[in-house]
Amino acid sequence: MDDRTPPGISVGTRRGSSLFGPARPVPQSLVEARALCRRQRGADGAHGPSDDHGKARSGTQRGIVHLLRHDITSERGGADHRRGTGRCVLSDGDGFILTKIIATLGPATDEIGVVVRLIEEGARVFRINFSHGGFGQFVKLLEIVRSASDEVGVPVAVLGDLSGPKIRVANIDSQRVVVETGQRVAFQAAPAEPTGDPVTLTMTDSSVLDDIEPGERLLIDDGAVRMLVMERADDDDGTRMMCRVTVGGPIGRAKGINLPDSNLTLPSLTDHDRRCVDWALEHEIDYLALSFVRRAEEIRQLRALLDERAGDGGAIPIVAKIEKPQALDDLENITREADAVMVARGDLGVEMDLAKVPIIQKHVIAMAHDYGRPVIVATQMLQSMIEQPTPTRAEVSDVANAIYDGADAVMLSGETAIGRHPIQALAMMARVARLTVDHLVREKDQKSMRPSRQLGEGRYRTAALARGVAAVVEDLDAHLVVTWSQRGGGARYLSKNRLTVPIIAASSEPRALRRMSLLFGVVPIEMPMPAGREAFANEADRLLQREGWAQPGDPIVLVAGKPLGVPGLTNTLWVRYVGDEEDEMGGEAE
Template sequence: MHWRENPFLLTKILATVGPACNTPETFAEMIKAGVRVARINFSHGTFDDFKQALDIVREASEQTGIAVGILGDLCGPKIRTKEFAHGGISLNTDDNVRIVADESLIGYQDEETGTSYISTNYGLMVDEVQPNERIFINDGAVRLRVNGKGGEGKSRYLDCQCIVGGLVSNKKGINLPDSEISTPSVTDWDKECVKWSVENDLEYLALSFVRTADDISTLNNLLKEHGCDNNGRGGLKHLPIIAKIEKPQAIDDLDRICEKANAIMVARGDLGVEMDMATVPVIQKKIIANAHDWGKPVIVATQMLQSMINEATPTRAEVSDVAGAIMEGADAVMLSGETAVGRYPLEAATVMARTARVTEKEVSKERRKKRSSPPKRLQQNKRRTPALAHGVGVIVRDLQAKYVVVWTELGGTAQYMSQNRLCVPIIALSADKRTLRQMSLFFGVFPMHMDRPKDSLELTAALDRLFQLYNWADPGEPVVVCQGEPLGTPGITNTIRIHYVGDVQRMDWHDESEKAAGDNADVAASVAEKILTEGDKSS
C-alpha cells in the first residue's frame, strides 16, 4: 500500500528502535502502520549501534516516502547499580544491605554475616541520602529503608534494611523518592551523545529527569557550543529539546519547564516510582493541560502496550490507556520495549494506530462543536502567525473545510496550526527535508516535500494536482491555504486564502497580471506536476 492512500492519522506515534525492528524493511512496515518518530535510547548501546539505528530509519523513510523524525533520548542523571560478582543478589525482607561509596566495588553477599554489598554509579549518594529515607531498585520492585550511615573516604556507606525483597542485578535503576540529589542534569555521557546527535542531524533531543527549567537552559547552552540555537537566532541549526517529566521536583516547576522546553514528555515509569502511583493519572492530565497552555507538543509514554512485548494482542486496559491519553489531548503516544525488544513490534504499532484513529473520530466530533482557541500563552504575545492560525480554525469550522494547507520554510506555521487542534489534516509543504522531519511530531500535520513554487499560482495549481492524483478531495470542496507573501521568506506568514479544489481559473487574484496568469491554468498545472514529481524523488 502506498502511504498516500490513507496517511491521515492526527495523533503521532513514536517507536523505539532496537533489536526487534533493526532492519529497514521491518521499520518501513511500522512507518506504513503509522509510526512517525523513531526514538534512539542512549541508555543502551554504543555509537556504532546508534548509527546503525539511524541508518535503518533513514532508509525506511526513503523507502516509504514518509518524513520520519529521529529523537535521541539522553540518559540524564540516572543512578544505577554497578556490577555484581555473580550477576546479582537475591534480597529477602529484613535483610541487611550496605550501599557503598566506592564505585569500583563489585557487589556481593557476605555468606558469614548475610549482609549484601551494593555499589552504584553515583558514589555521592551515600552523602545525600539520609536515615529513614527510602531507596527503590528496579522500578520499585526491591525497596530499602536507610537505618544509618558511616565510614570515611571510599569506605563511606549507607546501612539499609530490605523492606520488599527481590533480585538485584547489574545496572538496575535506583530511585530516591525522599531525597534531594545534586547529580548534574547533563552527564559526561550525555555530553558525548549531544555532540553525536548534532553531527548526525537528529531532529529532537529528550532530556531525562528534568527537575527545573534550569536543566533545560543547561542543555541549551551545551547545544550552543555545538552550533545550535533553539531560540532561532543567527541562522544556527535548531535541535528542539523534549523535557521528560519524571521527577516530583519537575511538577513544582512545571510552568517554567513548559515555557523553556520545545516539547514535553510524560514519562510515567520513573514518575510512578518516585510518586504515589495513584496520583500519576491526575498528574498526567495536569501536564498535558499545561503543555497545551504553552502551545507545546506533549507525548505520553511508558508501558502503553507493555503486554505486547510478549503477546500478539494487548489488554483492554492498555487500549483504554492509549485512548485516554488521546482524549486528554496528547499530541503523541510512544512505544518503548514493545518495539525495541518485543516479539510483535509491527503489531504494536498497528494496534496503537488503530486505537488512535477510532478515538480521534470521537474526539473530533466534540471539538468541532466548540469554538477553537489558541493556547493561552500565545494569545498574550500578540504575534501575527498565531493570530492567523486561530483565524484558520474559525474558517475551517464555518466552511467545514476538509484540509488546511500551509507552505512553511522552517515549520513554525505548521506548529501554530497544530496548536489550535483543528481536527482536520494540515498538509505542510516545504522544500527543506530537515523541516519536514521535525514537523513529524506535530499533531495533525502531514509533511510533504515540494520544490518551492515561484508564486501562489504555481502553489495552488500544485495543490489541485495533488488532490486529483491521490483522490483526497472532490472538485469544489473548500481548502484553506496559509502562506507568506512573497513566497519563500521565513517568518512572514501573512496570507489566508480559501481555495475550492479544481477552481484555479477563478482564483481571486490581487492584480490583473496575476489574473492573466490564473487564466492559463493548464500551464500552471504542468509546472505543478513537475514540482510534485521532483518532490517525490527527493522525499
C-alpha cells in the same frame, strides 16, 4: 508510465509554461517532486549534485503512494502487505491520523524491512535510546530509519533520548543477589563484593551517598525491591549507608536505583550525554529528550550546550521528560523553556504514588497545551504486546484516554524495541488513535480539541492568522488546510490550534519536514519551492486531486507568506475550491 511511479499515479507529458517559472519543470508525481527537491538543493550547493532522479530506487514505487496517507489500519488490524505495499487507506474512506505515534528502536526493530512496515502502519517518529548500545549501533539505527523513510516516501523524525544521571547498581555482574524482607543491606563508596552479611552494594555514582538521609526510600529495579535508609556514616573509605529491606527480591546486573525522597545534586548532563549531544548534532538528529529534568535551569544548560556546539547547523529542539517529583514543582517554567514535553510514566510511577500518575498526566498535558508545546505520553501503553499479539482492554483505554487528555503524540517503548509483535503493536496504536480522534471531531469535544492558550494571548501575526484559519475551517467545513512552511514555524502555530482537519505542510527543507512529523495534525510533504503563492496554490490543487485527498469542488484553506518562503512571514490566508482557477478572500492568490 514511468517504472518508478507507484500504482495509481500517472505521469503525463504536459508542455508549455511552468507554474514554477520558465526554468523549473512541473513535477508530475511525488517521485518527481522529491527528485526535483534534491536537484534544487544540489544546485544550491547544500548537498552536492544529485542524480537520484535517473535511478530506480529500491522500493520507491511501493511507498510514495503512502506519503502522508497512511495512516491507519483496517478493522482486521493491519495493512495488506501481500504485494509488499500497504493499503491506500484514503481510497478506503479512512483518513489521516492526527495524533502522532513514536516507536522506540531496538533489537526487534533493527532491520529496514521492519521499520518500513512501521512507517506504513503509521509511525512518524523513531526513538533511539542512548542508554543502550554504543555509537556504532546508533549509526546503524539512524541509517535504517533514513533509508526506510526514503523507501516509503514519508518524512519521519528521530528522537534521541539522553540517558541522564541514572543511578545503577555497580558491583553485580553475572549472578543475581537475592535479598529478603527485613534483611540489612549496605551501600558504600569503596569497591566491594556483593556478598557477606550484610550484603554490600555499590552505585555507579557514589557521590549520591552524600545526598541521602536516614528515613528516605531507596528503590531498585523500578521499585521491585524496596529499602529504607537507616543510617549513614563517613570513614576513611568514604560514605557507608545501611538500609533495611522492606520489599525483598532479586537484584540483577546494572539495575536502576531510584531515590524519590532525596534532593540529589547530580548534574543533569553526564559525560556520556555530552558525547551523545555531539553525535546528535553531527548526524542531524531531529529532537533530543532530556531525562530526569528537575528544574528549568537544566533545560537552559542543555540549550546553551547545543547553541555552543551546533555551529551553522542550528540547535536541536529539546523534549523535557517529566519523570521526577521535583519537576512538578517547577513544571510551568520547564514547559516554557522546553520545545516539547514528555510524560515519562516509568520512573514517574516509581518515584510517586502510582494512583497519582493519571492526575499528573492530565496536569502536564494541560500545562503543555497552554504553552503550545507538543506533549508526548509514554511508557507501558501497550505493555502486554511485548509478549502477546493483542493488548488488554485497559491498555487500549489508556491510549485513548491519553488522546482524550490532549496528547499530541503517544509512544511505544519495549513494545517495538524488544517485543515479539512490534508491527501489530504499532497498527493497534494507530487504529485506536484514529478512531479516538474521529470521535473527538464528531462530538466537537471542546476540551480535548481546544486551541492553545498561547494563541489567544500572543500578538504575533502568525498566531492571529492561525486563529483565523480555525474559524474559516469551521465556517466553510473545509476539508484540508494547506500551508507553505519552509522551516516549520507556520505549521507549529496551526498545530497549536488543534484543527479538526489535516494540515498539509509543504517545504523543500528535509530537516523541517522531519521535525514537523511530531506535530499534531500536520502532514509534512516535500515540494520544490514554487515561484509564488499562485504557483503554490495550483501545485497544491494538483497534489490533492492526484493523491485522492480532495475532490473537485471541495473547499480548502491555504496559508502562506508573501514573499513565499521567508521565515516568520506567514501573512496570508485564502480559500480555494479544488479544481477552480480563482481563490476566494481576495480573488487571485497573488
